[in-house]
Amino acid sequence: MRLLNLLFPERRTSAVIARERLKIVLAHERASREAPDFLPVLQKELLDVIGRYVEIRSDMIRVNLGRSGDTSLLEINVEIDGARGAPAKNGAVGDGKAAAATKIDPGTPAPWVKPS
Amino acid sequence: MAGKVIVLTSGKGGVGKTTSAAAIAAGLALRGHRTVVIDFDVGLRNLDLIMGCERRVVFDFINVINGDAKLNQALIKDKRNDSLFIFPTSQTRDKDALKRDGVERVLEELKDSFDYIVCDSPAGIEHGALTAMYFADSAIIVTNPEVSSVRDSDRIIGLLASKSRRAEFNLEPVAVHLLLARYSPERVRKGEMLTVEDVKEILSIPLLGVIPESESVLRASNTGTPVVFDEESPAGRAYHDAVARFLGEQRELRFLQPERRSFFRALFGRA
Numbered sequence: 499m500r501l502l503n504l505l506f507p508e509r510r511t512s513a514v515i516a517r518e519r520l521k522i523v524l525a526h527e528r529a530s531r532e533a534p535d536f537l538p539v540l541q542k543e544l545l546d547v548i549g550r551y552v553e554i555r556s557d558m559i560r561v562n563l564g565r566s567g568d569t570s571l572l573e574i575n576v577e578i579d580g581a582r583g584a585p586a587k588n589g590a591v592g593d594g595k596a597a598a599a600t601k602i603d604p605g606t607p608a609p610w611v612k613p614s
Numbered sequence: 615m616a617g618k619v620i621v622l623t624s625g626k627g628g629v630g631k632t633t634s635a636a637a638i639a640a641g642l643a644l645r646g647h648r649t650v651v652i653d654f655d656v657g658l659r660n661l662d663l664i665m666g667c668e669r670r671v672v673f674d675f676i677n678v679i680n681g682d683a684k685l686n687q688a689l690i691k692d693k694r695n696d697s698l699f700i701f702p703t704s705q706t707r708d709k710d711a712l713k714r715d716g717v718e719r720v721l722e723e724l725k726d727s728f729d730y731i732v733c734d735s736p737a738g739i740e741h742g743a744l745t746a747m748y749f750a751d752s753a754i755i756v757t758n759p760e761v762s763s764v765r766d767s768d769r770i771i772g773l774l775a776s777k778s779r780r781a782e783f784n785l786e787p788v789a790v791h792l793l794l795a796r797y798s799p800e801r802v803r804k805g806e807m808l809t810v811e812d813v814k815e816i817l818s819i820p821l822l823g824v825i826p827e828s829e830s831v832l833r834a835s836n837t838g839t840p841v842v843f844d845e846e847s848p849a850g851r852a853y854h855d856a857v858a859r860f861l862g863e864q865r866e867l868r869f870l871q872p873e874r875r876s877f878f879r880a881l882f883g884r885a
Contacts, residue, residue, distance in 0.1 A: 511805025516761050517812045524768050524816065531772050 533563050544574065552578050617648075617725040620732050621750040622793075623774075625766025627737030629758045630795040633831055633841065635734035636664045637850070638754065640840035641857035643698035647729040650689065653703035654746035655736035656712055662702045665692065666838020676704035679716035685723055694843060699728070712745045721749050739773060748779050752789040752860075754822060758796045759808040767792075767817055791822035793856060798827045800872040810870065823856030825849050826869040848873075 541561040548554050558577040563570060622635040632655075639651035652675065653661035662668040667690045673683035692698035701724075704711065724731050735746035747753060753774050757767040774788045775781055781788075794813055801807040814821050830847030834840065841850045842857075848869050855865045 509805060513802070513805045513808050513812070516808055517816070520761055520764055520808075520816055523765065527765075527768070528772070531769075 537561050537563065548576060554578065617728040617731050618751045619721060619749050620730060620752045620754060621735055621747045622732065622754045622756055623735040623743060623747055623770055624737065624756040624763065625739060625770045626763045629756050629763050631756050632660055632664050632734050633835065634756050634793060634795060635732055636661065636840040637842045637853040638857055639732040640695065640698055641842045641853055642730050643695045644842065645857065646697060648697045648727065649730045649732060650699040650701055650724055650728045651732040651734060652701040653734050654712065654742055655734065656703050656742055657705060657707050658736065659703050659705055661734050662700065663838060664835055665700045665840065667700050671702045674702050674704040676706055676711045678720055679713060685720065710741060712742055714745060714748065717745055718749060739769065744777060747774055750778060750788050752791065754791050754793050755819065756793050756795055757813060759794060759813055764813055764816055771817065771819060790819045792817055792819050793822050793825065795825040796827045797824050799870055803872055822859055823852055824867055824870060825852045
């Protein structure tokens with residue numbers, strides 16, 4: 499059968515294109531549909547915690563549950579543009595003691611962060 | 615008697631839900647099962663026209679839910695088959711009139727006197743469509759071999775698995791079937807249309823039937839006759855096959871090859 503396919507490759511008819519486009523879009527949509535309910539809450543809580551130490555906006559964090567083979571992969575991407583210690587807005591650790599306690603010097607950027 | 619609730623749903627509009635609901639319900643009745651077909655499309659009543667009983671509507675689904683009429687005042691008995699009843703919906707613009715507990719009460723009452731309760735869902739994934747699918751025991755997903763229809767069907771299959779009563783109460787999942795309508799073997803042969811196998815593979819649910827695109831469907835709706843009453847019609851026969859498969863019979867798929875029109879039929883015949 500494979501040899502046949504090599505000899506006579508499937509014509510790229512519009513139906514073949516339709517099938518391929520559908521497979522791709524549905525793979526994406528099913529993955530996001532099957533995402534557990536806790537992801538948005540997790541994202542918000544992470545944002546709160548990270549926001550105590552560095553300035554961060556809600557669009558700078560992305561949480562995804564991916565799948566590769568048999569393993570589920572929780573992927574968290576946090577984008578930080580200059581790790582200045584943030585004065586926490588909610589006042590939970592507003593006096594800056596938390597930053598001191600975790601030994602982060604607000605003056606020097608963390609080594610893994612590109613200076614802006 | 616404990617009737618089974620079957621929902622015909624699709625997400626996308628215009629794929630043939632009402633035609634299919636009328637045909638499947640009539641097909642079940644022709645096999646002697648007491649069947650009622652309910653229009654869930656509040657505000658856009660059409661099942662009555664397709665069933666040919668539009669002039670006999672007095673009370674409707676919403677009247678019964680609100681207690682303004684008794685069930686047997688609203689049910690319309692089909693003039694062609696004694697086992698078939700039509701339950702029309704209301705033309706009210708208040709879409710939220712379909713209250714879930716009211717619908718449940720009516721369905722439970724219908725289950726006592728019918729074998730099958732066929733629910734014709736509105737298009738979309740709003741309140742009406744969600745209410746129509748919520749109480750289903752089986753779902754027939756009406757799909758056309760076309761990208762937007764297949765995508766919407768996939769979405770609806772996902773909703774049935776998460777938002778139905780069976781899903782919420784951890785019961786046996788809704789039995790989901792694929793009904794591929796408006797299939798054109800000629801266009802499939804030319805590579806212009808998704809094949810049955812393509813759609814089956816993409817949606818990965820069991821196939822109940824393939825309804826060929828057929829002129830007889832428009833003729834049937836023109837006259838208000840479910841297409842299964844037309845013995846000559848390929849679409850009608852394909853619906854009969856689908857009903858038989860739904861009831862557990864094995865039937866070969868038909869009408870998947872382009873029809874060869876004989877010289878005489880081309881000259882004098884109808885499709």
